[in-house]
Amino acid sequence: MNGSLALPRPTFSLLANPRARRGGGIRSEAFRGGLPAIDSALHEIRSWPDYHPTPLHDLTGLAQHVQLGQLRLKDEGHRFGVGSFKPMGGGYAVSRILAREVMQVAGAARTGPRELLAGEFADIVSRVTVACATDGNHGRAVAWAARTFGCRAVVYLASHVSESREETIRSFGADVVRTSGNHDDAVRQVAADAGAAGWFVVSQTASATSPEIAHDIFLGYGALFHEMVNQLPHGVTPSHVFVQCGVGGLAASCMAYAELRWGGDRPVIVVVEAENAACAFRSVAAGEPVAIEGDLATLMGGLAAGEISPHVWPTLDAGADYCMTIPDEAAIDTMRCLAAMNPPIAIGEAGVASLAAALTAAQAPHARELMGLTGQSRVLTIGTEGATDPGAYAEIVGLSCP
Ligand SMILES: Cc1ncc(COP(=O)(O)O)c(C=O)c1O
Structure with a gap:
């Protein structure tokens, strides 16, 4: 030093x-x-x-x-x-959402990352959308996990998030929605939109997500x-x-x-x-x-x-x-x-x-x-x-x- x-x-x-x-x-x-x-x-x-x-x-x-x-x-x-x-939190939650969805839809007894990564249930997983609000990092992790495990991601950005952070999230294949307010406004907007569209919200905010996620x-x-x-x-x-x-x-x-x-x-x-x-x-x-x-x-x-x-x-x-x-x-x-x-x-x-x-x-x-x-x-x-x-x-x- x-x-x-x-x-x-x-x-x-x-x-x-x-x-x-x-x-x-x-x-x-x-x-x-x-x-x-x-x-x-x-x-x-x-x-x-x-x-x-x-x-x-x-x-x-x-x-x-x-x-x-x-x-x-x-x-x-x-x-x-x-x-x-963030992949440790948001990424892990995405993998668990998808595993639960496969178990529920296909009646599979136990599904984990190995089956998801091998694309064994791609038809089910590809129909799932995960969504989140972010200042940058969480959205990037959710987008990365969606790409890794094969589902769709929609990421809501607070207004102050830089263009470069937005570009990185897009580069992981997510759809991006830019909001006009701060992080808490983006949290509220994604909760409302996800409720109407049937998406899973990957967050720790009560109004936006299930306690399980x-x-x-x-x-x-x-x-x-x-x-x-x-x-x-x-x-x-x-x-x-x-x-x-x-x-x-x-x-x-x-x-x-x-x-x-x-x-x-x-x-x-x-x-x-x-x-x-x-x-x-x-x-x-x-x-x-x-x-x-x-x-x-x-x-x-x-x-x-x-x-x-x-x-x-x-x-x-x-x-x-x-x-x-x-x-x-x-x-x-x-x-x-x-x-x-x-x-x-x-x-x-x-x-x-x-x-x-x-x-x-x-x-x-x-x-x-x-x-x-x-x-x-x-x-x-x-x-x-x-x-x-x-x-x-x-x-x-x-x-x-x-
Ligand atoms: C780099 C960084 N550090 C710390 C935090 C804080 O984590 P939490 O929101 O779980 O308190 C965040 C949240 O986005 C973050 O991006």
């Missing part, structure tokens, strides 16, 4: 959640099926074409720089060529954490996990997984949001879901959600030890810092948020003390996307993607 680089030291907001619980305190449908269900989701995902565990980078130099014991970054930029963690997304994210924790050196357990939050699915899944895996000894979990889209922060502060209005302007597009999903709220409310919001400049500094490493690590705007927050907190004495961050802490962060918008990435870091 180049020691002369500016590490983020922005103004940030930090909230300790008075209702955070551990050791049996997180009660919600998140626990349905427990660790065996998460293990079986990972087993299924491992059988998909081009599966590789994504790298878990050990950022020793950065850890020393900010006086943490260990600091790691899971690099989801390499996930199935899609560029973000929301739960599959949740399980798929659980599989991501399972994969990540299995990559830790033998005997290392994390003391802190910093995790991004948009509608809250990834963060809540992290909490449910941690509780299942470690119970009362689970790591401290810090929920990270963009300062202009801090719906988890505001909801945890209020003790109930609070919606944020407006354009939710942030460079961290994947985090631009104004409402926590009701499916995940109970888990989030009990499992978030701290909520933290960061400004865009923290993400920018962190992207540049990773790009300057040898070898460089290319992580996108929303993707760096958890690392940016960890670096920011580690350099702020009051945050260190409040969260118990020390020179012995073993901190995990998740690079949830790579350079998914290469033009924006190049503009921010001053280099094209490595």
Whole structure:
């Protein structure tokens, strides 16, 4: 690492959640099926074409720089060529929708990825349409899964999503509908249109989807954490996990997984949001879901959600030890810092948020003390996307993607 680089030291907001619980305190449908269900989701995902565990980078130099014991970054930029963690959730949910449809229509006893990928039920699968609203990454993952498993995808975009992200979603074969509002407006529109057309909505938002599909997304994210924790050196357990939050699915899944895996000894979990889209922060502060209005302007597009999903709220409310919001400049500094490493690590705007927050907190004495961050802490962060918008990435870091 180049020691002369500016590490983020922005103004940030930090909230300790008075209702955070551990050791049996997180009660919600998140626990349905427990660790065996998460293990079986990972087993299924491992059988998909081009599966590789994504790298878990050990950022020793950065850890020393900010006086943490260990600091790691899971690099989801390499996930199935899609560029973000989203195939683990949306992609897994699409494969489960199709398997259930085949079982129902053909009366097949048990259908999984092997039969779907072999095209054994192509006549049934090709008649299915999956739909979603997206800021970019989720739509790309759903489009990718639809193409991989042979069904149709329709993807609704919030107005701020870049042309380049739209083009990538189309390149995976999806039909795209551009809406005039923000992410939450796109969620409402896809719910209305899908209801009329008989499409399956792949989302974690109550009005738009079935609890079963929301739960599959949740399980798929659980599989991501399972994969990540299995990559830790033998005997290392994390003391802190910093995790991004948009509608809250990834963060809540992290909490449910941690509780299942470690119970009362689970790591401290810090929920990270963009300062202009801090719906988890505001909801945890209020003790109930609070919606944020407006354009939710942030460079961290994947985090631009104004409402926590009701499916995940109970888990989030009990499992978030701290909520933290960061400004865009923290993400920018962190992207540049990773790009300057040898070898460089290319992580996108929303993707760096958890690392940016960890670096920011580690350099702020009051945050260190409040969260118990020390020179012995073993901190995990998740690079949830790579350079998914290469033009924006190049503009921010001053280099094209490595
Ligand atoms: C790159 C990235 N990180 C994090 C998130 C947040 O995930 P969730 O909406 O499940 O909270 C998203 C959501 O789109 C994303 O695209």
